[in-house]
Amino acid sequence: MVFSSLIFLFCFLPIFFFLYYLADKRYKNGIILAGSILFYAWGAPRFIFVILGTTVIDFYVVRAMAAAEKTAFRRGLLFISLSINLGLLFYFKYLNFFEDNLNTVLTLFKMKPMQWTKLVLPIGISFYTFETITYVVDVYRRIHKPLKNFWDYQLYIILFPKLIAGPIIRYHDFAGQIYDHVEYETTEYKLRGFYRFCLGLGKKVLIANVVGSAASSIFDLGDQLSTTTAWIGAISYTFQIYFDFSGYSDMALGLGMMMGFRFPENFNNPYSATSITDFWRKWHISLGSWMRNYLYIPLGGNRVNSKARLFFNLWLVFLLSGLWHGAAWGFIIWGAYHGLFLVLERLFLGKWLQKLGKGAFVYTFLVAVVGWVFFKTEHLDKSMEFLHAMFTWKPDTFVWRADREFITMTAMAVLFSFFTLVPIGQKIQHKVFFEDYSMRRHYLMATAMVILFFLCAGRTTITTFNPFIYFRF
Known part of the structure; x- marks a missing residue:
């Protein structure tokens, strides 16, 4: 269920x-x-x-x-x-x-x-x-x-x-x-929990399912894959996994709030991160915290005697993080890949990224997109075949056509992935999720969320594509 x-x-x-x-x-x-x-x-x-x-x-x-x-x-x-x-x-x-x-x-x-x-x-x-x-x-x-x-x-x-x-x-x-x-089971908390649940449901059903269906179709193309289509597929999966998992997390937090529980936040706009180090402070926050407290610190953390040991510990933790996600070489390579960039940022990349400021989010996003190819395909031969199509120009032999729904939901995914890069986006997010609600705002929000709930329910009745990626972990 x-x-x-x-x-x-x-x-x-x-x-x-x-x-x-x-x-x-x-x-x-x-x-x-x-x-x-x-x-x-x-x-x-x-x-x-x-x-x-x-x-x-x-x-x-x-x-x-x-x-x-x-x-x-x-x-x-x-x-x-x-x-x-x-x-x-x-x-x-x-x-x-x-x-x-x-x-x-x-x-x-x-x-x-x-x-x-x-x-x-x-x-x-x-x-x-x-x-x-x-x-x-x-x-x-x-x-x-x-x-x-x-x-x-x-x-x-x-x-x-x-x-x-x-x-x-x-x-x-x-x-x-x-x-x-x-x-904590107050009317205010119940309502805000319902709003959070509906927002997560919208992320999942209206965005993740639409871009995810396209991603699955593209990753199944095999020899028909062109460079342009490969990039569309990789970026689609990048948005799918974020809105799928962050949508689930929002629903979990919302359900908890409706019972008075206070769960920790699990996402904080990871694609707006300015480094892979920053990405892992914002993506699946509870897993990162677990890895730090129960793996990285017991291995010595930052208190080791040499930088070589520090870098090895950091890389090992992310290698194990990849293995935790699944029993396949694609997951292990994905973990090692992220661990490598964390080490490189400690060595020299971090200084360069600081000079770029918020513009470094482009680097983070591109690194994440490539990494998700390993995560999606799981098998190395398929991963390398897909990456080869992405980075070696291959003209269209089969035209994959994006429909209006895909274009609309991709635009929404871009908007909600990056809108906190500007102050107005941060202000809106804070008001929706963390500020107290006035009665007027409750009326407006409740009306919008009921409409969103039934839109999602309606969308669910007409599609069979409705997986939760992290349910298999």
Whole structure:
């Protein structure tokens, strides 16, 4: 069940909030938990028991770890918990990838390849695993005490707005909200949550789906691909993945606000960034924060003895970030590619980019466009074929024609990707998302969002192209 599906918009969502708002505050968390289990089970009924089972183990292992006094015993329990969670992630997400690569090597040496069952990837397993790790590690570091009630922990892990594709919320930042979110469940917060949800829905359905459909068609052209068409496809996917994922994040934040939860922002106009370093402060912010706190800092962070070690740590973190996104060489190359530019900016590029000021966003955008080719195609041979078409002039052998809808939505994508480069854009964004609303603004915004909601619902009824890219991670 995806947020932009008709069954979610017209069945799950109204029934859930009807029951939630009708319930006494003592039972609201129970309604959320039951709704979250149903939401996940609808899309992955076989795997809901994997999540429920591992949360039981984690809850009691972490409680024992928190109560233990001996360091060795605490470390042993930490190791057990991390092994279970990372082991499940490896089993479902990476085992077939390593098997395929091992079989390639065995075939080169004329040895018999291994046979293993092809595994189905549970939706959202990477996000679920990362949040579990934050709970385990934060308690181990004594940053926060463990939850006393198992159902409260279950709620933190399986809360449906963030379960499938984030944002990744540190346990330390969320623990108190399990008990106090009802206090934030005001009319103002509910309305602003609804506005945020509708804006995210518009990003997803009206922009991402339209440019994404074109991108998929172009990436499937193969030998018919011309240079012009290749660039159109790459740029279309660049806009698709941004409006798809930031749209989902807006919907997640909006749903959370309607229940009184305060989720962290996950995007901050990344295509207006003036460097790749700045891009990663603004793209998938919660993942960047997780990587910094649980990988980069434990590796030594900025406190290492040499620049070579610093650059290696930085590059390694982004290599692992690519691997986290998916079990394919395209994702790994994508992570290494971004890590390389981060190192180059530390070495010399950063000084040049500072001289360009805001104009450096062109560099950032072009680097991102090329990187997304690896992300989209996943297989290196297809990536190189597509990049070859982009950078080696190849005339049109097949004319891909853009329709009026694609041109309109691409123009909207350009506008909303770059409008904060000017002060008026920043002012508008701040008023829409962060400033208090007057009653007049509420009337105007509510009317506009209801119209947008039904426009999106109508668009959904006439198209079958409605994926969420990050649901598969």
